[in-house]
Amino acid sequence: MLQKKAPITDFLVQYVKNDTFRAHMPGHKGRALPGTSLPAAAFAWDITEIAGADSLFEADGILRASEQAAAQLYGGADCCFSAGGSTLCIQAMLAKMKAERRRIIAARTVHRAFLNACILLDLPVTWVYPRNGGLIAGAYAAEDFERALASDPSPACVYVTSPDYCGNMQDIAALSTICKSHGARLLVDNAHGAHLAFLPENRHPLALGADFCCDSAHKMLPSLTGAALLHCSEGCGMEMKQYMQLFGSTSPSYLILQSIEGAMVHLANDGISRIQACARRAQQLRERLSQYAFAGDDPLHLTIACDGEQLAAELRAQNVECEYADRTCLVLLLSPVMEEADFVRLETALNACAPQPPATLPTLPEPAEQALPMREAALSAWEIVPLSQAAGRICGPVQVPCPPAVPLVISGERITPEWCDLMRFYGIETIAVVR
Ligand SMILES: Cc1ncc(COP(=O)(O)O)c(C=O)c1O
Secondary structure (H helix, E strand, O other), X not given: OOOOOOHHHHHHHHHHHXXXXXXXXXOOOOOXXXXXXXXXXXXXXXOOOOOOOOOHHHOOOHHHHHHHHHHHHHOOOEEEEEOOHHHHHHHHHHHHHHHOOOEEEEEOOOOHHHXXXXXXXXXXXXXXXXXXXXXXXXXXXXXXXXXXXXXXXXXXXXEEEOOOOOOOOOOHHHHHHHHHHOOOEEEEEOOOOOOHHHOOOOOOOOOOOOOEEEEEHHHHOOOOOOOEEEEEOOOOHHHHHHHHHHHOOOOOOHHHHHHHHHHHHHHHHHHHHHHHHHHHHHHHXXXXXXXXXXXXXXXXXXXXXXXXXXXXXHHHOOOOOOOEEOOOEEEEEOOOOOOHHHHHHHHHHHHOOOOOOOOOOOOOOOOOOEOOOHHHHHOOOEEEEEHHHOOOOEEOOOOOOOOOOOOOOOOOEEOOHHHHHHHHHOOOOEEEEEO
């Protein structure tokens, strides 16, 4: 089952060795600029679709071979590489749903990539709201999705984010059963979960019954930023590429593509055992740091319930930078490349901090009225107003702080004072509204 072959890497190594004159793009010709701080290999390996290098969206050579090996590693039917992050995979999954004429039912905890794709594809969304928690990290009830599916017999799909930014996971197996009983597709934004297939118990969405899911290889695996995988439970990778090319650059970065393959080879060598060792060591860390309250389900998201902003500042003073912090939590991301010394450093830094209790999350306001279709509102003329003047106005293009880039009010919704309070809680001071 394991990928040991590295067709993209082998090609690049040979091409560099051949010392071919590059009368092709990019303009750097494979040579590092004098005085650049980037390593020379970044230029040498940065090629374009030359003979033998395949072409991502029509792949039938080295790229396709590497994708098929990745599909095998994850136990999926097909897999497409993305140099445009999970964002491109989400666009492709939703374009496929549009082609299948399915309506979209989505858990409201979504990344703005989902929202933007719906706006571009003109897909209205039926939202399911969390029962507990908030929009950054919320707990959903499977029966709420069942109700949304049962309310309309037309073809549908369910879209959920799992793990969320804080490492909480939804019950994908239960959602899959519900979706299957309604003939609906299940799409999972697994941007934060590329490692889940390799935990002692496989918790990857594909293994739990998702039809499609995206994994950002750059978030939890050792790949370059922009690297992602689109996993398919059926052999429709070439069809998915048609949707990907609607949105993606025609010049996907070979550095990024090679780095996906690199992560796959790493997994096949000792990466899987390193993920499992990392999960065990993270658990040990949780047990030793008894002064902290940990949250979340994923072992590699070290999420602490506390005043995250204050803890982030204390960690920064010790030269440790977190992934995400707000007034209710702080998220530290762990990975299989971490060594024992990294865990010791983290533990020492955390032991030197004095965590303060988390702020109380405001109750989630009642769902806002959808005053305009999402696409119309997002593509209307807009202006920025302070929150003090926003109540009653209609939300225009969504502007959210990243991380976590989870929109609170959505394009087209009429803003209420309660939603303004929630935005203020997260430090948002202004909002773009339809003019
Ligand atoms: C939950 C979630 N989904 C999707 C994305 C988009 O992923 P990418 O940056 O790989 O395009 C992100 C990015 O942070 C995310 O957090």
